[in-house]
Amino acid sequence: MSETIVEISGLRKVYAAKTPVTAVDGIDLSVASGELFGLLGPNGAGKTTTISIATTRALPTAGTVCIAGIDVVAQPAIARRSIGVVPQYNTLDRSCTVSENIYFHCLFFGMSRAEARARTAQLLEQFRLSDRAEAYPQALSGGLAQRLQIARAIAHRPKVLFLDEPSAGLDPQSRIAMWEAVRGLRAEGITVVLTTHYMEEADELCDRLAIIDHGKILVQDTPAALKASVGGDKIYELRLRNGDATGQLQTRLLATSGVNSVDTIDGGLRVLAKAQDGVLASVVTTANDFGLRDVTTTEPSLETVFIRLTGRDLRE
């Protein structure tokens, strides 16, 4: 068993306000060295707050976070040597060029000038930024800026890299390039913790992931195990002519064999059912009497897992 590099226990964060907001509500998790770990959840689930605390930029209300054995609240300055961060928004130094962004980061982390120059050249090459080395960050596209942020974040060879919503605002092509870059980091042995609300991203990239909602971890496992846990379930979304009058249909569907759950959605119902012969037919027959207009079926995915756990989909 490889060593644990990120250890979060009993983490809580309550933002003081007239009505206090609990952003993180008792999170425990541990990430092993070399793992690519994902926090999957909708916006506002508490992912960013968890990352902010783990990277010393916010203080927890309760609980502890240890990175490489160092308590981030007690010794933030020391802990930062093991941490690389790429936040959701662009924090590149606009007064410095692309190469200076990496070079000065290296100096901040104690490298000599020669070491910093060598490391900068190597990272520019690795992240295919060499031809833009003298450009200023304002001139970079979203995808390039994101790559530069990742290159800068790992310049001091941190043990863990935290990526907060790395593909937010990226076009599909840049997103794939970013995924490649992240996989490359794992090959270098850097542990990666990322947050996302894109299930494809979590599925594609992560060795293990935790599904998080309302500040709590609902489940954590490998993507394959999570998908298997829904037992080959399928989702049928029924669009009905009179989308609001669904009460009776809901009761009848729940009585149908093979149906696990029925939730109301906009304009109809969402049925979570076993993928076995005849279930779709009986669902359709039952719904037909209630003015069925359309059916869409979805294969089991992380989304299915999320819906099973929360009754909502990730985009809601």
Next chain:
Amino acid sequence: MASTAIASPTSQIAVSRRTSYTRAFAGLFVRDLRVLGREIGPFLIRVAMNPLLFLFIFTYVMPHMSGGAALNPTAKMAAGSGGFGTVLLPGLMAVAIMFSGIAAVALPLAQEFGITREIDDRVMCPLPVEAVAIEKIVFSAMQSIIAACAVFPLAYYIPTPHVAAHVTSWPFLIAVMLLASLLAGALGLTIGTAVSPKQIGLIFGVVVMPITFLGCVYYPWAALGPIKWLQIGVCINPIVYMSEGLRAALTPSTGHMPQWLILTMLTFFLCLLTWLGLKGFRRRVIG
């Protein structure tokens, strides 16, 4: 693989905490130097414009006008001690020092907190967040000293009636320059962290103008004698001690506050504003 081939020979874990802090601090300073070096031209123009115009109008144009002396409100007051230029020399240097603190710390901070969030990356440096703020004060102090040195020749050579300046005590001058410059940086930090980015434009009207005009910049503190309430009231303005300190150090022939009081008050305001600024900085960067 390339990345492992160039692996740092000094294992980062083995580097002691103090070395790590010092290197990070030095790194931040080198970065600021590089950026300032690139903008040295605009920096000097910004520093020189205010004193240049002020001196040109009040100590060159007005004395040449027929009846100009009557237009010049402080002409009579300054007549005995080498002209208005002598009053202005330390005052304009104090303004340059104070304004550099605002321009080097408060304005960039407002941007970093509001639009760019660059500060979020800077505080990830391996040193306490307070040290990131202290670096800003120290770097700003260096700019203030450059600014004051750039203003001196202007304020010395432009006025028609020559300025009566001589340094009686170099250690006192150096102490005043250092304290005033650091104080300006601390003031910038306090303002930059206390004011919301949207309101930073108001700073000039609400803070900079009042503390300049009520900062004994254009008149010595002693000359406020006839308006007792004002003379006492301006004592809460740290700029007063910058102006009076430089006055005592450079143009002692003009009346000034006692030296011990100046140094005490500069130190007091430096500590107060540094404390307030660091508290604000911590509050803004750590959620």
